[in-house]
Amino acid sequence: MNLMKGRNLIIFIGIPGWLFLIWLGGYYYTLFILSVIIIGLHEYYKLAKIKNAEPLKFIGFAIAGFIANYFHVRAETNGLQFMVILILTIIILFIWQLFLIKDNPTKNMAFTIKGIMYIPILLGTAIAIRQFDQEMDTNITFALVTSIWACDSAAFILGSLWGTRKIFPRVSPNKSWLGSISGLFAAVLVFYCFHHFNVLGEIFTIENAITMGLITGIFGQIGDFYESLLKREAGVKDSGTLLRGHGGILDRFDSLIFATPTIFIYIHSLF
């Protein structure tokens, strides 16, 4: 009952707040996503601690800020400059590791880097997509968030009502094939409606919209499975306790973490 209360609180305050921030855009949305990234990374590093690693948290946070800024300004760095930044980051991390007196330096460093790959780089693309929306007068961010919400809801409702054949019991024991396929349909339907009512943006064709729906439906669910795998491995049920009953930021954003970068890649293959 208490759990349901927390859940409702989030739905009634959290979701409108989130939509408002998307509508605001600019630095407001960037700072919102950066906060999500930092809290998510913090939760991820807590999971790593259960595996006896001690990631260099604050280095992870600093790099997250750098990546968020990169996606915000969408700087025109060339590949060589990118490589130089990557190399400098690696060398600084390694030298830091050399002087830090802690057990298991390699393991700590490995988890630090893995965390940066998982959350700031993948979820940071949400910032770039919102900036793209601003520039090209599109509404992909709204469509994406609605689509993931519809996908989750359809999968949960239809799956728990009639789902019998399990899709991936090793990782996620409750998810069914029926739920997953319903979720995929719902995700595509949302993008279809956004296009049909001319909200998605004039530059997209109906084929583009349906493809984006498919990407969201498929990769959103993969993101969900992936986060389940991480929790299962660490032997915990929820990734955090910040949003009571909602099992942490990672639990809330797991689908976005995979759906956003794949949409980002798709958009940049088009334009």
Added chain:
Amino acid sequence: MNLMKGRNLIIFIGIPGWLFLIWLGGYYYTLFILSVIIIGLHEYYKLAKIKNAEPLKFIGFAIAGFIANYFHVRAETNGLQFMVILILTIIILFIWQLFLIKDNPTKNMAFTIKGIMYIPILLGTAIAIRQFDQEMDTNITFALVTSIWACDSAAFILGSLWGTRKIFPRVSPNKSWLGSISGLFAAVLVFYCFHHFNVLGEIFTIENAITMGLITGIFGQIGDFYESLLKREAGVKDSGTLLRGHGGILDRFDSLIFATPTIFIYIHSLF
């Protein structure tokens, strides 16, 4: 005694062979460095196994091949394309991890990524530097290898003769301040001579040459310490047994792994 024999064998066959490959350049040198990277990565992943991780070796090797090719052709990819490639790699790795039935998937993935950062990305720059030599008629690769060899030898000889104050006993119990400083001098001296006898390349001033010597002397020794840290953490003395008495490829190339990318960055800050 047997150890000394192996050591001599390597010096008499290995070093001229290496110099010959540098002289050949082109694909010969690229394939040589790629082989070093693959064997080094294999050794690194063996060290990871001691820490109970099972890295995805063949994914690491495949990505190493891709990175070596990138440095060979020095492709003019822009930052965005680079980011797309990075994101695709991460997502493919994560999905792979999802379907692989093994214990500790996160740990395995963390070590896989750490290995790619450590060896292919850092040492891969050796390929780019050799290609730069070809194009600009310089001999940085020769100077760099000679400089590291001089640095190691001077540090070893002077350090064992008169070195008393230890420089970094927690990581490397035998290295002394005197040895390190002698090594740094020797590294600078080599670059100075290469410049003085007009071998380094006409585009470099004497200041450039001395800076490169300092970079090599400092980062080469840091690379040495870093590899000691990895071995110390895994509780082994040598990283591999391929070159008997030489303690593995990583032991041989540890200085280059840090000196090459820093020289790469320095050169690209100049031109």
